[in-house]
Amino acid sequence: MGITVSNISKSYGKVTALSAISFDVKPGELFGLIGPDGAGKTTLFRILTTLLIADKGQAAVAGYNVLNDYKSIRKSVGYMPGRFSLYQDLTVEENLNFFATIFGTTIEENYDLVKDIYVQIEPFKNRRAGKLSGGMKQKLALSCALIHKPKVLFLDEPTTGVDPVSRKEFWEMLKRLQKKGITILVSTPYMDEAALCDRIALIQDGKILEIDSPSAIVSHFPKPLYNINADNMYGLIESLTKYEHTYSIFPFGEFVHYTDKWDSMDKESLKAYLESQGLTDIHIEETQPTIEDTFMELAK
Amino acid sequence: MKRFVGFVRKEFYHIFRDKRSLFILFGMPIAQILLFGFAITNEINNVNIAILDQANDVTSKEIINKIASSKHFSIVDVIQQESSIESIFKKGKVKAVVQFENNFGNNLIKKKQANVQVLTDATDPNMASTISNYISSILKKYQQELNKNSTIDYQIIPQSRMVYNAELKSVYMFVPGVMTVILMLVSAMMTSISITREKEQGTMEILLVSPLKPFQVIIGKVFPYIFLSVINAIVIVLLSIFVFNVPVNGSLFLLGVESVLFIITSLALGILISTISATQQTAMMISLMGLMLPTILLSGFIFPISSMPLPLQVISNIIPAKWFIIIVKGIMLKGIGIGYIFKETAILVLMTLLFIGISVKKYKIRLE
Structure with a gap:
């Protein structure tokens, strides 16, 4: 009843968007597709929502084959495209009403499902959708995708361009929807959101790098990771790039995430090297890897 | 049915909230019909005419030959009564x-004048007056030739009469044309735009991932x-009757039915355009x-089809507007019935079915 994807490939002319992708989403799972822009996430969503036909491979959504049973899938899934795709010249309420009607239902019938989300935009129900803020647009789009009580929900980058507070609220809503038994496939370029999924697939250049729970993925990080900072960030990165023991460096907020070529690294000699490069106020301490670190490591 | 009503309601919201389309919808017809009240002169070539020769004598035959040899006219019929x-x-x-x-030649010789x-x-008033001027000048030329070799002053008197539009109002001619253009514009352009707007704004993506069938989307759009x-x-029609005093000689009901047919033809064309853009x-x-x-x-709205070069005349046949203009002129000005x-009408019906057939075949149930 979830989603099954096996060996799906798709290319646009000479550009390969997806190459032999396989994964399963269990019923009731909140599954994340994590990857940068152009990784092939939207293409995969469109194949699963029956909008595109894959060149090779099989896929099933809620037990229906995406090719032959496309009509059944269209009745039972909710889809929120990456681009805001509601009627901008219709009001909030008219949009929701319209989508309820074309799915043969009413707002009242499934109000409990969208209630948590809809109450937040209800004060603006007479405002045209085009005049809403980014976060409110996403809430409206989610309400519209949910109003017919879908079995599977597809959310393509629902939080792109949304402020941090709204992003947090949005994910809390997804968690609540999951408790109501809806299978959710969500994609995002934000690694910090990945930790909120049950399982995630890291995807890049049309290939899946790894599939696992966020904590397991983080534990796969192969080396000890260090936070390093100094008075001069630019000088720090430049010096570390030249350092002979450097395995990888990756700027992360106010720190640089550093791994060494050797498993037992010598903090003191690194510090001495950095001081010799004219840097001061140097701190080096071991830290926990994040999904972003894992992604960067896998994507190397 | 409820889905359909919901869809149609949404379409009306789109239309009434978009000032531009509203202007095109209702401002344009009024502006155009008022603007097109002017005559346009045009040259005539190979106009089809008929001869009714009650005299059937040497003189009349000579004049008929003159007319027939002119490049402006071609005699396509000889009638007897x-x-x-x-x-x-x-x-x-x-x-x-x-x-x-009767006795045209005799009259000319005995009475020195003949008619x-x-x-x-005159449903096309410019053309009608041009035709009658051209024929008069042919007659005049013949008369001059006759008088050159003789001392007697012979006179051939041409009498012009306009059928259907005796007052020669050019607006009579423009009303059917403007009506055709407006219906074509509103129906074809507006539907094709409103369907492609869904594609452009990404809402088609959501409509496709819904239980709505393609034909429901299309019918909902065109309704x-x-x-x-x-x-x-x-x-x-009201403007023509009350502002320009154009008569509606035929049945208003027939005019209505034919208009709806042409509207559907244009809508089908609009759908076809939207499937390819x-x-x-x-x-x-x-x-x-x-x-x-x-x-x-090319529809005969401004330039008479009979004066066009042959390739354009052939092309004009595939333009739905040409047939609708003939129909509207026939009903409004000549007062003819469905028989004529x-x-x-049959051509328009066939064209409509063809357009709908192609659109259904070309309509995409997916994104590519």
């Missing part, structure tokens, strides 16, 4: 009938425009270049 004049006009085969009186009657179909176009047609701009360009220009230039415009 006066009673056939009306039916030959109603069939629309000829634009004029040249009638020689020729030139009857013209409001059928309704609005019918209102437009009524406005145009990805953006609103493309749809608009195709509608303007591919539909509006031929509709205005059966062929034109």
Whole structure:
């Protein structure tokens, strides 16, 4: 009843968007597709929502084959495209009403499902959708995708361009929807959101790098990771790039995430090297890897 | 059904909230019909005429030969009695009938003057007056040649008579044309734009991932425009009757039915355009270049089809507007019934079915 994807490939002319992708989403799972822009996430969503036909491979959504049973899938899934795709010249309420009607239902019938989300935009129900803020647009789009009580929900980058507070609220809503038994496939370029999924697939250049729970993925990080900072960030990165023991460096907020070529690294000699490069106020301490670190490591 | 109503309601919201389309919908018909009240002169070539020669003598034969050898006219029919004049006009085969009186040649010799009657179909008033001028000048030339070799002053007197539009009002001619252009514009362009807008704004993606069937989307899209176009047609007819005093000689009901048919033809064309264009701009360009220009230039609205070069005359046959203009002129100005415009109606029906057939085949149930 979830989603099954096996060996799906798709290319646009000479550009390969997806190459032999396989994964399963269990019923009731909140599954994340994590990857940068152009990784092939939207293409995969469109194949699963029956909008595109894959060149090779099989896929099933809620037990229906995406090719032959496309009509059944269209009745039972909710889809929120990456681009805001509601009627901008219709009001909030008219949009929701319209989508309820074309799915043969009413707002009242499934109000409990969208209630948590809809109450937040209800004060603006007479405002045209085009005049809403980014976060409110996403809430409206989610309400519209949910109003017919879908079995599977597809959310393509629902939080792109949304402020941090709204992003947090949005994910809390997804968690609540999951408790109501809806299978959710969500994609995002934000690694910090990945930790909120049950399982995630890291995807890049049309290939899946790894599939696992966020904590397991983080534990796969192969080396000890260090936070390093100094008075001069630019000088720090430049010096570390030249350092002979450097395995990888990756700027992360106010720190640089550093791994060494050797498993037992010598903090003191690194510090001495950095001081010799004219840097001061140097701190080096071991830290926990994040999904972003894992992604960067896998994507190397 | 509820889905359909919901969809149609949404379409009306789109239309009434978009000031631009509202202007095109209702401002344009009024502006155009008021603007097009002017005459346009044009040259005539190979106009089909008929001869009614009641004299059948040497002189009349000589004049007929002169007319036949002119590049302006081609004689396509010779009729025997006066009673056939009306039916030959109603069939629309000829634009004029040249009638020689009994004993034309004798009268000319004995009474020194004889009469020729030139009857013209003045539903196209510019053309009618041009035709009668051309024929008069042929007669005059013949008369001069006759008088050169003689001392007697012979006179051939041409009598012009306009059939159907005796007052020669050019607006009579423009009303059917403007009506055609407006209905074509509103129906074809507006639907093609409104369907491609869904593609462009990404809402088609959501509509596709819904239980709505393609034909429900399309019918839902075109339904409001059928309704609005019918209102437009009524406005145009009322304006013509009350502002320009154009008569509606035929049945208003038949005019209404034929208009709805033409509206559906145009809507089908609009759907067809939307299936081949990805953006609103493309749809608009195709509608303007591919539909509006031929509709205005090649349909017989402004330039008479009979005066066009042969290739253009052939092309004009595939333009729905040509047939609708014939129908509207026939009903409004000649007062003819369905019997006389059966062929034109059948052609429009066939075209509509063809357009709908192609659109259904080309309509995409997926994104590519």
